[in-house]
Amino acid sequence: MRTVTFLPGYNKIVAPRGTTILDAAQRASINMNVVCGGQGKCGKCVVYVQSGKAEFDRQKYGRFFTEEELKKGACLACVTTIQGDLHVIIPESTLIQEQKILVNGIDTEIEFHPSVKKYYVELQPPTLADPSPDLSRLLWGIQKRGGPVAEKMYAPLEVMREIPALLRHSDWKVTGTIALVPGGYRLIDLQENDTSHRLYGAAVDLGSTTVVAYLWDLITGKVAAVASNYNRQISCG
Incomplete structure (x- = not known):
């Protein structure tokens, strides 16, 4: 077993030799942006091996980096395997960042017929x-x-x-x-008794990166509440 320390938060995880840095990061609850699902195609999961031994195929995946970046230990987390104890720096651009999720759009008149x-x-x-x-x-x-x-x-x-x-x-x-x-x-x-004035339904917009849920008042046809969050599967592609 090898110890991997993720910086700058000093988040530590123990992983078997040969585990990818991405797998170790996910086990440590660190969500990286992996659009391609960990196939080494998108170049989004950039990390820097500060110290320790890791295996990264520069010839195959070096096109994502400059020579200077490679000298600093740059690699793709999804295709870099852990060979020894590591200290890994995760740039802010690699993490899934909090952003404003669009929950409102242009109102369109629809004929309301709740089931x-x-x-x-x-x-x-x-x-x-x-x-x-x-x-x-x-x-x-x-x-x-x-x-x-x-x-x-x-x-x-x-x-x-x-x-x-x-x-x-x-x-x-x-x-x-x-x-x-x-x-x-x-x-x-x-x-x-009479509860006919209270009736609600839910509509869920399930996207590849975000999930938005709407609570509808089925009496008035208006949106009563909205909640949104990132789809946790985004860290898996």
């Missing part, structure tokens, strides 16, 4: 004259409030288990959440 909707219903409890099952009573109530046709809606077992107790506890005033799914509509949630 999830809420319906508030006030139902009548069963009687001898109307002994309909709780589920049927609920789905018919949703249909009357402008929801899908009752025969096209269904409830999964985990929701069906909650319906009887929840209807009676809420005095038969509930809000059902209906989602459009392949083949019909699913009752995905049932809540006490």
Whole structure:
């Protein structure tokens, strides 16, 4: 095992002989810019071996550096293997730097048709004259409030288990959440009283370098919140 010290932070990691400097850096939670995925093609993972023994093919990869840089120990972390204890300088330009991620663009008018909707219903409890099952009573109530046709809606077992107790506890005033799914509509949630004014959905823009998540208000059609970060896979290419 060899000890590699990364400068200027003096971050140390122990790695087997023959491990690349890039692999050692990733194990030390140091994120380098490796656009090519560690194939020695992009020349982005530049480091300087300050001291110690490492193996770097100058003839094959020396085109990325000047003669002066090579004399200072410049090499590509992805194709340089550790042969002995090393002190490695990582330039700031090699690290993935914090930058402002674009989360806003030009607004475009779109027709808003969310696949999830809420319906508030006030139902009548069963009687001898109307002994309909709780589920049927609920789905018919949703249909009357402008929801899908009752025969096209269904409830999964985990929701069906909650319906009887929840209807009676809420005095038969509930809000059902209906989602459009392949083949019909699913009752995905049932809540006490009127919660139809609160309904949110998430949209995620998954890019090769960044990830942006939007929280949408599905009632108003407006973005309620935005969060962004770098895609951690960027250090792998």
